[in-house]
Amino acid sequence: MNRTFSLRRKVKKSEISTPSNFEHRIHAGFDARTGTYTGLPKQWQALLGPPRSISRPKPMVDPSCITPVDVAELKTVIRGPSSRYNTPLPFGITNSPFPSVARSNSLRISATASPVINVSRQSFRPSLPPVSQRGYPFNDPSYAPLPLRNQRPPTATTTTFGVEQPRQAHQITTIVAPPSRTMTPQMRPKTPTTPQTVRTQPKCGEGVSDEDFRNALKFVVDSDDPRSDLTDYKQIGEGSTGVVDAAFKISTKQIVAVKRMNLKKQQRRELLFNEVSILRQYQHPNIVRFFSSHLVDEELWVVMEFMEGGSLTDIVTSTRMTEPQIATISRQVLGALDFLHARKVIHRDIKSDSILLKRDGTVKLTDFGFCGQLSEEVPRRRSLVGTPYWTAAEVIAREPYDTRADIWSFGVMLIEMVEGEPPFFNDQPFQAMKRIRDEPESRFSLSRLTDLLSHCIVKDINQRWSSRDLLHHPFFVKAQHSSSIAPLLLQLQGNTINGNNIQHHHSAQITTVIQ
Numbered sequence: 453m454n455r456t457f458s459l460r461r462k463v464k465k466s467e468i469s470t471p472s473n474f475e476h477r478i479h480a481g482f483d484a485r486t487g488t489y490t491g492l493p494k495q496w497q498a499l500l501g502p503p504r505s506i507s508r509p510k511p512m513v514d515p516s517c518i519t520p521v522d523v524a525e526l527k528t529v530i531r532g533p534s535s536r537y538n539t540p541l542p543f544g545i546t547n548s549p550f551p552s553v554a555r556s557n558s559l560r561i562s563a564t565a566s567p568v569i570n571v572s573r574q575s576f577r578p579s580l581p582p583v584s585q586r587g588y589p590f591n592d593p594s595y596a597p598l599p600l601r602n603q604r605p606p607t608a609t610t611t612t613f614g615v616e617q618p619r620q621a622h623q624i625t626t627i628v629a630p631p632s633r634t635m636t637p638q639m640r641p642k643t644p645t646t647p648q649t650v651r652t653q654p655k656c657g658e659g660v661s662d663e664d665f666r667n668a669l670k671f672v673v674d675s676d677d678p679r680s681d682l683t684d685y686k687q688i689g690e691g692s693t694g695v696v697d698a699a700f701k702i703s704t705k706q707i708v709a710v711k712r713m714n715l716k717k718q719q720r721r722e723l724l725f726n727e728v729s730i731l732r733q734y735q736h737p738n739i740v741r742f743f744s745s746h747l748v749d750e751e752l753w754v755v756m757e758f759m760e761g762g763s764l765t766d767i768v769t770s771t772r773m774t775e776p777q778i779a780t781i782s783r784q785v786l787g788a789l790d791f792l793h794a795r796k797v798i799h800r801d802i803k804s805d806s807i808l809l810k811r812d813g814t815v816k817l818t819d820f821g822f823c824g825q826l827s828e829e830v831p832r833r834r835s836l837v838g839t840p841y842w843t844a845a846e847v848i849a850r851e852p853y854d855t856r857a858d859i860w861s862f863g864v865m866l867i868e869m870v871e872g873e874p875p876f877f878n879d880q881p882f883q884a885m886k887r888i889r890d891e892p893e894s895r896f897s898l899s900r901l902t903d904l905l906s907h908c909i910v911k912d913i914n915q916r917w918s919s920r921d922l923l924h925h926p927f928f929v930k931a932q933h934s935s936s937i938a939p940l941l942l943q944l945q946g947n948t949i950n951g952n953n954i955q956h957h958h959s960a961q962i963t964t965v966i967q
């Protein structure tokens with residue numbers, strides 16, 4: 453004891469002086485516009501994670517689905533025949549009872565649209581942007597091809613995403629028909645475009661020229677320049693296809709949302725037709741209202757209703773929702789899905805980000821860029837389209853799918869409303885997709901909403917309920933009037949204004965705009 457004591461006494465205390473000559477090298481701040489901290493050391497930034505707009509998963513489109521394109525004369529563009537399930541589209545019109553997007557993803561203005569005439573059989577492949585420009589997940593080096601079930605990873609014919617299938621297995625048809633008698637005045641191009649402008653044939657192998665593509669789009673957009681009627685732009689969001697601004701529309705004295713999509717920066721630019729056609733054709737109280745669309749320089753502009761309440765993602769990531777709130781919101785989403793599904797449209801990107809709210813609590817579905825149209829001849833689709841964590845197992849497994857794929861994604865969105873994020877969100881997208889495909893659906897079960905979920909997230913699609921059936925599920929007895937959501941939105945905006953939640957810059961910006 454004495455010895456220990458004497459040893460301790462011998463240790464000399466090192467002296468620490470007070471800091472001197474120190475430099476202040478870091479100036480951290482908060483950028484209210486982007487909702488991010490600035491100037492943080494890398495390590496601190498890593499702890500906070502990337503800004504939400506960057507970190508939110510983006511939808512994907514399998515580029516192997518891009519198929520040879522035929523350009524027809526007289527303003528008709530036809531892309532590829534069809535898959536094993538999609539019998540080759542004759543160069544003519546189908547008997548679909550609904551005005552619709554074409555059998556792949558793009559607009560077919562009307563079932564009785566003018567027939568396709570004088571089709572050029574010259575085929576060529578549209579040029580893909582370099583991998584680095586295709587955006588998430590294509591620029592993610594960890595995003596290796598997902599081997600098909602029971603299939604060894606392919607060696608030779610792989611694409612950046614997935615396995616290159618025999619060309620005929622991924623055919624896509626896009627028809628941009630000239631105006632027909634069935635078109636509404638709004639749908640009709642306001643400036644007549646001469647057939648010659650579209651007749652310009654791109655050289656074989658070069659893909660559809662930018663000019664041809666632009667001319668094709670001209671037929672479905674309004675011809676006037678919206679800029680003379682819009683002012684006070686403020687960017688409120690950014691997605692995989694472009695940016696969204698809030699702007700003041702002078703003629704109607706209202707705030708509108710303007711989605712601006714650069715024609716040259718799209719994963720699959722033919723999907724832009726969806727952005728215009730679906731919103732315009734399918735009006736429903738739970739679908740965001742479309743006002744007009746325009747070609748402005750190299751951009752497609754879609755002017756639509758401004759949803760000042762922000763997205764459902766803002767809610768699920770910042771608060772624990774009650775069951776009545778979940779029921780109130782999801783019943784409205786199901787209303788929109790029921791409407792679309794009755795018209796054989798698959799949304800293919802159902803997730804909290806695609807659900808926007810009005811300040812009064814009304815819930816509306818948006819983001820129609822990835823829709824697929826079914827018809828009697830094409831009752832199911834096969835293209836791999838969706839956002840990884842929300843994508844239905846059969847879509848990932850490359851099996852034929854139909855509107856019930858949206859119901860799976862709807863189930864995942866229910867999980868978001870309970871847990872704040874979809875299952876497997878900590879995994880890389882590729883890994884998550886593998887798990888969705890290969891693991892039993894019981895992995896998705898939750899203590900809350902178990903029964904409702906069991907009818908949505910079920911791999912046997914015959915067991916999966918339709919949106920109409922789901923609307924009759926006893927869970928929806930808890931649903932209230934949409935106005936019951938309004939206080940929740942106010943509370944969230946309050947949080948944002950007080951700076952309590954750095955993620956909800958979107959709502960903060962909206963507040964700025966609407967004042």
Ligand SMILES: Nc1ncnc2c1ncn2[C@@H]1O[C@H](COP(=O)(O)OP(=O)(O)OP(=O)(O)O)[C@@H](O)[C@H]1O
Nearest residue numbers: 510689690691692693694696709757758759763819
């Ligand atoms: N009508 C609107 N009113 C208010 N905000 C909107 C509106 N439309 C879109 N936004 C916001 O703009 C952002 C990007 O929009 P959107 O998701 O439509 O782009 P996108 O490119 O289609 O996205 P994604 O990557 O999901 O495909 C989102 O944060 C969304 O909440």
